Amino acid sequence: MTTPAISLAGVSRRFGALQAVRDVSLDVMPGERRAVLGPNGAGKTTLFNTICGDFPPTSGQILLFGEDISALRPHQRTRRGIGRTYQTSLLFNGLSVLENLFVAVRGLRPGRFSFLRPRGSDTGMAKARDIAERMRLSHLLHEQVLNLSHGQRRQLEIGMALAGDPRVLMLDEPAAGLSPGDRPELLLLLRELPRSLTLILIEHDMDIALPAADFVTVMKDGQVVVEAPPDRIEDDPVVQAIYLGGGH
Numbered sequence: 655m656t657t658p659a660i661s662l663a664g665v666s667r668r669f670g671a672l673q674a675v676r677d678v679s680l681d682v683m684p685g686e687r688r689a690v691l692g693p694n695g696a697g698k699t700t701l702f703n704t705i706c707g708d709f710p711p712t713s714g715q716i717l718l719f720g721e722d723i724s725a726l727r728p729h730q731r732t733r734r735g736i737g738r739t740y741q742t743s744l745l746f747n748g749l750s751v752l753e754n755l756f757v758a759v760r761g762l763r764p765g766r767f768s769f770l771r772p773r774g775s776d777t778g779m780a781k782a783r784d785i786a787e788r789m790r791l792s793h794l795l796h797e798q799v800l801n802l803s804h805g806q807r808r809q810l811e812i813g814m815a816l817a818g819d820p821r822v823l824m825l826d827e828p829a830a831g832l833s834p835g836d837r838p839e840l841l842l843l844l845r846e847l848p849r850s851l852t853l854i855l856i857e858h859d860m861d862i863a864l865p866a867a868d869f870v871t872v873m874k875d876g877q878v879v880v881e882a883p884p885d886r887i888e889d890d891p892v893v894q895a896i897y898l899g900g901g902h
């Protein structure tokens with residue numbers, strides 16, 4: 655039997671009296687694209703954070719390719735192959751697209767960057783260019799990040815997360831705030847990610863989440879309420895009650 659890329663068993667997370675995630679068990683197989691949907695406050699980001707280590711679970715177990723990572727700190731999980739983006743941007747506005755990716759490839763902090771003189775022949779630079787191409791940003795290599803559109807920033811953020819060669823990539827609302835024109839580009843980019851990568855994405859926008867996903871987990875009140883393939887989500891009565899019943 656194939657070992658899941660991510661396996662959660664009875665994962666819960668409390669914030670004081672608030673049970674933000676309760677008893678979630680799920681397996682995400684290697685190469686799978688899993689979308690996590692749910693109304694505001696359902697516990698999606700908290701579940702993400704239990705996997706990435708920002709808020710370890712208060713109970714339950716998290717396995718990464720069979721290894722128990724429940725008690726590891728975020729940087730230890732990153733080293734073992736979990737990459738993520740955040741809802742808020744972590745880009746360096748004063749640097750170019752290529753420089754941002756180079757910093758991420760080298761795992762550097764921005765302050766140290768000025769002491770490095772990246773050369774065209776540098777292998778880190780070659781990797782940064784390659785990621786830019788995969789993120790459909792090759793035409794903007796030397797553009798400062800502050801001049802990028804919101805959608806282009808999102809593409810770059812995904813590229814930054816890929817720079818550490820993650821085995822599991824976790825994207826937190828990649829389509830949030832994107833213009834309608836930027837969405838097809840994001841979807842294309844997600845669909846072109848290699849199957850060697852396992853993808854877990856939180857996404858409110860079903861037009862992005864459903865075509866990008868192999869399987870969908872719907873959360874409400876900290877719990878998993880539906881697990882189904884994307885073509886069964888929109889007609890699911892529980893999903894309809896959540897999204898059409900004013901819960902979103």
Ligand SMILES: Nc1ncnc2c1ncn2[C@@H]1O[C@H](COP(=O)(O)OP(=O)(O)OP(=O)(O)O)[C@@H](O)[C@H]1O
Pocket residue numbers: 669672674692693694695696697698699700701
């Ligand atoms: N650091 C924290 N301290 C206290 N409560 C928190 C914290 N983070 C999240 N919560 C609470 O946990 C619950 C779940 O929040 P979470 O952000 O995980 O939901 P979500 O499904 O990601 O929502 P959204 O779609 O709005 O991002 C909410 O009631 C939220 O207020």
